[in-house]
Amino acid sequence: MTATQSTGWIGVSAPRREDALLIRGRGRFIADVSPAGALHLAVLRSPFAHARINGVDTSAAESLPGVHGVITADDLEGIGAFPTVWRLPGQKECHTPALAPGKARYVGEPVAAVIADSRYIAEDALDLIEVDYEVLDHVVDVEAALAEDAPVINEHMGDNVIIEYTFPGINALGVAGDLDGAFAEADEVITGRFRIGRYSGVPLETRGLVADWDDLRQTLTLHSESQVAHLLRTELAAALGIPETSIRILTPNIGGAFGNKWDRYPEDILVSLASMRLGRPVKWIEDRRESLQATVHGRQQLQEWQLAVRSDGALLGLKGRVLSDQGAHLHSVGIGPAWVTGAAAVNQYKIANYHCDVLGVATNKTPNSTFRGFGGPEAMFGIERMVDKAARKLGIDPAEIRRMNMIGADEFPYFSPGGAVYDSGNYPTALAKALEAVEYDRLREEQAALREQGVRRGIGIGSYIHVSGFGPSAILGMLDYYTGGYEGSTVKIDPHGRATLYTGMIPMGQGTETTLAQVAADHLEIDIANVRVVWGDTDQTPYTGFGSAGSRSNVAAVAVIKAIEEIKAKAVRIGAGLLEADPEDVAYGDGRISVKGAEEMRSLTLAEVAQQAYWGHKIPEGDQPGLEATYVYDPANFTTAYGTHVAVVDVDVQTGKIDWVKYVVVDDAGTIINPLLVEGQIHGALAQGLGGAILEEFVYDEETGQLLSSSLMDYLLPSFTDLPDFEIHHLETPSPHTEGGFKGMGEAGCFPAGAVVANAVTDALSDLGIEVDETPVTPARLWGLINAAGG
Template identity: 45%
Template sequence: MGVQTIGANVKRLEDPRLLRGEAAYVDDIQVPGLRHMAVLRSPHAHARVLSVDVGAARALPGVDDAFSAADLGAQPPAIPALFAMDTFHPAPQYPLATDTVRFVGEPVAVVVAESRHVAEDALELIEVEYEPLEAVVDAYAAIQPGAPVLHANAPDNVAARQVYQTGDVDAAFAAADRVIRERLDMQRYTGIPMETRGVVASRDAVTGELTVWNSTQWPHTVRTILAGMLAMPARAIRVITPDIGGGFGVKADFNSEDFLVPFAAVRTGKPVKWIEDRNEHFLSIAHSREQIHEVEIALRDDGTILGLRARHITDCGAYQRPLGVINASLSATSLGGVYRVPNYRVEAVCASTNKAPASPYRGAGAPESTFARERLLDIVARELGIDRAELRRRNLLTPEELPFDTGLASAEAAVVLDSGDFPAGLDKALEMIDYAGFPARQRAARDEGRLVGLGICVYHQITGPGPFEGGSVRVDPTGEVTVVSGAAPMGQGTATMLAQIAADELQVPYDSIKLVFGDTGRLPFGMGTYASRNAVMAGTALVLAARKVRDKAEELAAHLLEADPADLVLEDGAFSVKGVPASSVSWAQVAAAASPGGSRPAGMEPDLESVQYFENLAAPYSYGIHIAEVEVDPHTGYTTVGRYVVVNDAGTIVNPRNAEGQIVGGVAQGLGGALMEELVYGEDGQPQSTSFMDYLIPGSLDVPDVEIGHLESKSPLNPLGVKGMGEGGAIGAHSAVANAVADAIEHLGVTVTRTPLKPAAVWQLLRSAGASA
């Protein structure tokens, strides 16, 4: 049989080192002469900066440097936006505030000192004169006439706008039997990795090369942006991503500190480190999710969807950093889901507010649009008197209709549903939860004075977007296989998954393979880890590289064995002649022959290595069905999640254990968004959720056991047939849990239209319905 690990629950390669405490995170990087950076941040949500005096801070013993925007040059470099919309008014963030601050926590000045303690003390000596301005913190209010203006080039505070449409929407609505409208709001929340952000930079005094260690999900992109902002050639900058203690998308961004630390290292001539504290994290990490959905759906009386139109208002915060419009674009193009929606129009509006800039967080626009759609479908089912599962079944696309081109294209890729069986997935999930028996369970609970509910969510997810990913495979004369990938994993088991792929291609034990990630000095080009792309993009790049190496090795082995390559078989780490197993050569022997001076066929170049790039603009779509059962306490509004079922289809599953771990982790985050997490701002723009005392995340007792079933519809878009699935749990859980809470209480005469459904919010709904509390 040989080596065959794809699909097997092999143990994770990463775990022994992590459990022994042998991981190396950015804060573990120690360089001789290291200095520490601290950042002075704005206490105002909106204010003019009249003056910044760093003189006293610079004079403090132990301080190497202190500087403000005035020290960045006459034209300070701006953090670039990598995507735009049809109507786009650039509002770039500068590494340090120039003439105006626009959110609490915006960097204003920097101190570099012999210790973080000294640097923090020096911050208190910096004198800044502000002229406070009126703030606006509500996205809807921000785009109304007369609202405080954040950027002169967008006097209506609309930073970007685009309309996505197919079909004849007006005609569909004119012909509809029923039109149902609702406003559905999702709150601002974000990813909370255990490891906060961190950057270390050191410039070699001899070569001038700048080495940057950064807890980032996209080291090659950081290198490219940094090269432009520092006016240095990219080849002179090496970005290394050590171990990452979680990212969830919020580390796929370029923040002020990503520039300021390398800039300080170049400016001072000394290595510099900055590690974000948790308060800084809550103030300035990429925030996400916050959207207002004004949605209308046109239907026949039997529940058939004729058309969908909506306006999504995304709170983009004070600036657009590299991915500032992605949430809005992905949300607007995914509102239709995997349903048959022949006429479609969504206007995406990006509103500027005096809050931290927004950017993708696990799911990137899909949790928002999924909540709007799946909540709306439950409202429609209730109004039409149709079973909510049946309503969905009537409108789901069938396998015969796939691949299905929606006619839409987001900022990342065209929305083409490549493979799947959506009705079968729904039916399997309904069977697992015993949907047919739930009405009786619900009636019995209500007879006892208990409020129980069941929520369904059918979601889809763009995965593995291009434009490319890189990977290399090398076999040394010792026989060791080394894989270098452009991916930058953050705990999801990518090393194990890629080792399994390489092991099957090269027929070696998966745990003998050395994996290297996130180093621009080891691989010229890469994109990184985001949008569930590691299996799709990094995995396929690895397949291409491994097959190139295997083909060359086969030719070498045939030369050594004096055989025809067609007569060779590769199995268990050796090439042998078919039917003559004793006549064989190992990978080590082949690699030795490939070395300079080795026994190679005439004209063959030395070495046994291949660097390949998988270029692809077509993104596979995974999907799933989440069903949650909850109980709501009628006296407190507290929600307990009981049973939780997931049916997932991500094509070929390389490692089921990793896959299920990703699902459960995503469910925890989606549950947190539905019931707990919220970044609250006061009317003056002051953040109210700046520590774990004010920002609640799920604990182990809040997350139920998750029952998981798999379907496998291989994607035709890559040789492995894989589709990404790392974000699905976070997409599906938010809506499933919100729908379950609604099902538990809406018979009392209330409607759930916003999250989070914290106990106080649910209690207020119950009180408004006259329920006992």
């Protein structure tokens, strides 16, 4: 891609402009930020799941040479904590404190912080802090937390139920279903109870912060990996009690975030405060053990479903109860993921009658919050397992029962009883394409033949929707989500005709810089090399309250398009004056401003017009000099990405080990900006989905409340050798809701993965009557099921 190209940048696999830097090791990550004279902070964390803190003696730590200060909860007078941005009606207040005040509620909760000349000394000092813990009874199981006599984790709440939220089954048009009628009509009621394991993003680069308070200027420069720097700035100013104008947040390269770095964390306050109080730069790099204990976890739910079905396979009604294991505190998004589970659970199917109760329950564990997928994969696990159970019960092929219940291509917009509005798509075609890719009929024959030879092969299907492009701010308001869903973009054309684009989005590995540059190049009709993207500085970039998420490029891209439309219109107005033509007769095209019909003769380059715009000699009345525009795009509606995955696995019944045979993805994320990056996002999301399906799990010891998976020897991330080859196919149904037709896609790859694996393994063991209803499907867990079934 060395030749210049001025049109057609949408849909091109432009190479990632980020890579030249990263591959050569020239990226600059948070650990590379080392201001002169920086001190190092280390956090003392609770070794107990639940313990009253009767006193903290820091004297020995403070007298250790090289220690500059110790912060305990007593030192936080006047310092606030971060709020929960999603505050659903009836939700009790139990947000995460900066330091455990009087009581530690999970293993790894911050209790104190030491600031010293080096991290080594700081850790030596942690050893010297004497905390008088009074160990209390703990509870790490969500059902046990609901028991009458369960220890109450947040006393002011009275019990461990943070919220009970009901989805009454009324769609966005106000139409209510008839759930009782559906169950009365049913020939069968299928039941399912699913335990979805606790896991998380576990970014290769852990969190980190460098805070630098300038006492003379009264400014705080914070180097942070937050995915939402502007919102962090707003909330940090409030917590520290300083003006927001005093804070500048700079974002270096990010080595993975996956939603985990969307949240605000106690350390954001502690590191900033330490720098302000000591007048020195303060650095904190989260180590791996801290990362596993104290960066938010995700997913964990206990779901119970009942599905009313007719003998012909029609899915009539669905009712459920979702217990979301929230951990000790609500983190930045409250029970948001579980809410999404409730909203998305009917998936691609015409199930008009629906009811779901979602309970957020406190346990003595790390807070469960933002993680790629955000409740969607959990929803897909429930419904896709239920549909498979129904198929088996009714003797209908699992592909066929899906096809016959899917929303048709002519039924959009579709108003789901979960409250969502699905914009567009062709669900049956995606399914058909996936079945064709795996040669489904042949595969079933082969499966039967292999079974004769003692090989247990299983085929698992999982369809999904991903309501992406969050979201219209007014709707977020109605959902009690206290930040906006818009995305702003400033585009400046310099006097030489090149573009600089400012975005509040924060690239965290997904290629945002490349994607947005492509959109800008395409709409300005100039070469991509002439587009620069500026991000990662709250002093320069437009405000965003939602910030970066894997599925937000579609919103940011529209902001870029809209800003460029304004620039092009102004260029036409200025150009018309220079060309002595009526603006009506002048058009923008191929990076030029030309008189229509006389493009060869009467035409100016963008650079020529830009130069004039900055000279300001001939600016039309009503226009200002210069050539730039800012557009804040608030999405008109959500977009709905969707697709179907099929997995083929072999199961060793003697050991419980799963071997991959094949994995096919068919997805539709609307218009694709960059196919290469889309494939990359699917690979990454799917690796995370399959990681949670077979390997990754935060295991807590019931007896002690300890997190047993607190190193990467016990928390098992997948590497490429643990994953199947991915075969990926696309549909492209443009979204009618967004300019450009883009849908969010960065998360969808993980959506059906858990269900697909569980369905495939269940299928492989169908003769044993085993149902795989818990993730991850570890060899030990699977062998346990096989053994219990006498296999």
